[in-house]
Amino acid sequence: MAKVSYLRGWGILNSRRELLKRIAITLVCFMTLLALHSEAFCQVISISTYNFNWENADVDSSIEMIRDVDCDIVCFQELNPVPFKRLRDSLLAIYPYWYRANQFAFCSKRRLDGFEASIHVNYAICRMQFGGRQIQIANVHLSPISLSGNVSLLSLLKEIGKQDSKHVDEVHGLLREIDSEAPSIILGDFNSVEGSKALALLLENGYVDCFASSNPGMPIAPTWQLNRMQALEKRSGQEETGPQIPIALRLDYVLASKELRPTKCSIKRAGGSDHFPVVATIELGAAN
Numbered sequence: 001m002a003k004v005s006y007l008r009g010w011g012i013l014n015s016r017r018e019l020l021k022r023i024a025i026t027l028v029c030f031m032t033l034l035a036l037h038s039e040a041f042c043q044v045i046s047i048s049t050y051n052f053n054w055e056n057a058d059v060d061s062s063i064e065m066i067r068d069v070d071c072d073i074v075c076f077q078e079l080n081p082v083p084f085k086r087l088r089d090s091l092l093a094i095y096p097y098w099y100r101a102n103q104f105a106f107c108s109k110r111r112l113d114g115f116e117a118s119i120h121v122n123y124a125i126c127r128m129q130f131g132g133r134q135i136q137i138a139n140v141h142l143s144p145i146s147l148s149g150n151v152s153l154l155s156l157l158k159e160i161g162k163q164d165s166k167h168v169d170e171v172h173g174l175l176r177e178i179d180s181e182a183p184s185i186i187l188g189d190f191n192s193v194e195g196s197k198a199l200a201l202l203l204e205n206g207y208v209d210c211f212a213s214s215n216p217g218m219p220i221a222p223t224w225q226l227n228r229m230q231a232l233e234k235r236s237g238q239e240e241t242g243p244q245i246p247i248a249l250r251l252d253y254v255l256a257s258k259e260l261r262p263t264k265c266s267i268k269r270a271g272g273s274d275h276f277p278v279v280a281t282i283e284l285g286a287a288n
Contacts, residue, residue: 049189
């Protein structure tokens with residue numbers, strides 16, 4: 001009788017274990033499907049562009065800024081391997097996906113695809129699922145401005161004007177690379193001011209300037225400061241580009257294609273670079 005009771009108890013225990021095992025498997029499957037559904041059908045994304053600057057040694061300020069902004073995706077330009085590793089090690093719990101090649105890098109809360117196949121001198125393109133569709137994200141750094149000697153606002157604008165035709169050629173190359181039928185976000189350091197031919201070309205192709213669209217009537221907001229660049233040069237032992245003067249320009253942009261609608265866009269005066277990050281919130285749906 002005792003043996004029968006023992007066997008019956010063992011059978012009940014095994015049944016309970018099997019039940020718990022099945023419940024656990026079901027929960028894992030459910031959570032996986034929920035995560036996939038959330039990633040595929042999310043309708044809102046926050047994204048930022050940040051030129052880290054080759055000479056930027058203040059990684060801690062950038063880590064603090066990225067944590068504070070808390071975007072879904074951060075797109076970097078001018079990011080060396082050493083600060084990339086420090087950023088990744090410090091932010092891995094928030095951003096599990098990291099990609100880097102040449103000067104370009106992405107950190108993301110969601111998986112990105114196609115990065116290795118789309119790396120160029122002036123841009124790197126990746127893709128992700130957004131609102132049930134695949135969108136393209138082009139991280140851009142157009143040819144830099146050459147500065148030397150005593151810099152004035154006039155000499156700086158002349159140098160930017162000289163580069164404009166080259167920037168137009170680079171934007172044409174980017175547009176040829178991008179699938180015109182798919183939603184796209186183009187962002188980064190354009191080294192171009194508002195009203196430049198390179199920016200005009202993107203607007204003519206249906207892209208929306210997220211900052212201008214989200215902040216109608218707001219005065220031009222600079223994203224780059226010459227005196228911050230000069231401070232970085234001095235810290236790294238480079239020859240400084242003339243006396244420190246308060247020149248500030250808008251060189252960094254976030255642009256969205258017609259299938260996307262920017263709802264917010266701001267410039268964060270933080271981080272250790274001469275560039276400030278530009279942060280945009282974008283929804284799936286045509287811009288107004």
